[in-house]
Amino acid sequence: MIRRLFLTVTWLTSLVLILLGSCFVVCFAPSAKAEVIRNSTIAEMISKIDQKDIYNTVYTLQNFTTRRFGTSGNAQSAVYLYDRLESIPKLSVEYQSDANNIIATLPGVNPTSNIIYIVGAHYDCGVPDSTFAPGATDDGGGVAIVLELAKIMSQYSYDHTIKFAFWNAEETSDDASLAYAKQAYENKMNISLYFNYDSACYDPNDNLVLDIISNGQSQWASEIATECNTVYNIGFKLTYNVHSCSGDAGSFQMYGYPTIFTHQETHDVQHTVNDTIDKVSTVFAQKNGQLGMAVLAYLAEVRSHTTTPNSAPTPIPSSTTLLTPTSTYNPNSTLTPSPMPTELSEASSAIAAVGVIVITSTVILLFKRQKR
Numbered sequence: 182m183i184r185r186l187f188l189t190v191t192w193l194t195s196l197v198l199i200l201l202g203s204c205f206v207v208c209f210a211p212s213a214k215a216e217v218i219r220n221s222t223i224a225e226m227i228s229k230i231d232q233k234d235i236y237n238t239v240y241t242l243q244n245f246t247t248r249r250f251g252t253s254g255n256a257q258s259a260v261y262l263y264d265r266l267e268s269i270p271k272l273s274v275e276y277q278s279d280a281n282n283i284i285a286t287l288p289g290v291n292p293t294s295n296i297i298y299i300v301g302a303h304y305d306c307g308v309p310d311s312t313f314a315p316g317a318t319d320d321g322g323g324v325a326i327v328l329e330l331a332k333i334m335s336q337y338s339y340d341h342t343i344k345f346a347f348w349n350a351e352e353t354s355d356d357a358s359l360a361y362a363k364q365a366y367e368n369k370m371n372i373s374l375y376f377n378y379d380s381a382c383y384d385p386n387d388n389l390v391l392d393i394i395s396n397g398q399s400q401w402a403s404e405i406a407t408e409c410n411t412v413y414n415i416g417f418k419l420t421y422n423v424h425s426c427s428g429d430a431g432s433f434q435m436y437g438y439p440t441i442f443t444h445q446e447t448h449d450v451q452h453t454v455n456d457t458i459d460k461v462s463t464v465f466a467q468k469n470g471q472l473g474m475a476v477l478a479y480l481a482e483v484r485s486h487t488t489t490p491n492s493a494p495t496p497i498p499s500s501t502t503l504l505t506p507t508s509t510y511n512p513n514s515t516l517t518p519s520p521m522p523t524e525l526s527e528a529s530s531a532i533a534a535v536g537v538i539v540i541t542s543t544v545i546l547l548f549k550r551q552k553r
């Protein structure tokens with residue numbers, strides 16, 4: 182009897198040790214979360230986003246009277262945006278598709294990389310039954326943000342390619358972005374993330390609530406955006422997938438590309454004649470731009486700023502400015518499972534520990550009782 186009990190105890194002790202071991206692994210294994218460490222180059226970049234420039238762009242756009250697809254205002258705004266992009270050094274600009282999408286490319290400097298990040302907004306707008314469609318918050322603000330990103334980000338170099346896009350015909354549900362996504366898919370373009378700016382600057386009560394809309398393929402990017410908001414003190418109160426709009430992001434999702442869409446807290450004036458410049462919160466737009474810029478610069482792997490051309494090869498950034506290597510997620514994979522939140526893994530560790538204690542106490546009690 183004693184021998185049998187001894188064997189049981191030995192077996193149970195081994196079980197307890199195994200459980201303790203796995204608890205240790207769960208408790209101290211590196212978190213599967215991406216860890217964004219503050220990068221001084223990125224901090225410098227995002228500080229350059231100018232509220233005045235955002236205001237001026239939106240104001241110019243609303244003064245085309247309407248940018249409804251097919252109108253002369255739409256065509257004039259396309260020329261205006263093409264020229265704005267073309268005036269930025271290092272960008273190559275082109276019209277794409279019959280619907281006049283405008284795409285500017287900032288090539289990556291790593292010749293072995295075919296990774297592409299795209300950030301875009303739609304430049305058309307529309308008000309039902311009206312020839313006046315100012316479209317300031319939908320989506321003049323998004324366009325102004327993307328222009329700021331193009332202007333500032335092109336002053337720096339990245340391993341991977343970044344494209345800045347202005348889509349047409351989003352409001353008429355012709356979704357010109359779909360033509361682009363289709364072409365990208367057919368040409369096997371390696372788009373690691375599409376970042377969409379739409380309804381990006383309306384914040385009448387200064388709530389600074391920003392919704393991050395991700396899909397199953399872009400949970401990892403949503404986590405990076407969350408970390409950037411903290412690390413760079415951007416100051417948004419973030420919500421997740423409160424809105425279900427997909428807009429131009431939907432075009433990319435349709436072809437299997439991961440997307441992120443940052444969205445203001447509420448809709449109110451969109452698609453009305455009241456969507457005018459006075460409804461634009463340039464503070465909100467600036468912060469929204471900072472968030473996207475930080476995410477894209479991190480992912481595209483910005484190099485430290487080089488001021489002198491024809492100088493020695495770009496030095497490797499010091500460890501403080503180096504991006505954290507993230508071996509635990511792969512932005513190229515479209516099937517990255519979302520990692521278990523830290524809170525959850527900590528909770529399961531606690532449960533395991535309690536289980537271990539309960540089992541051990543029972544065994545000891547049982548043993549003592551049998552002995553008596």
Ligand SMILES: [Zn+2]
Nearest residue numbers: 319320379380
């Ligand atoms: Zn829109």
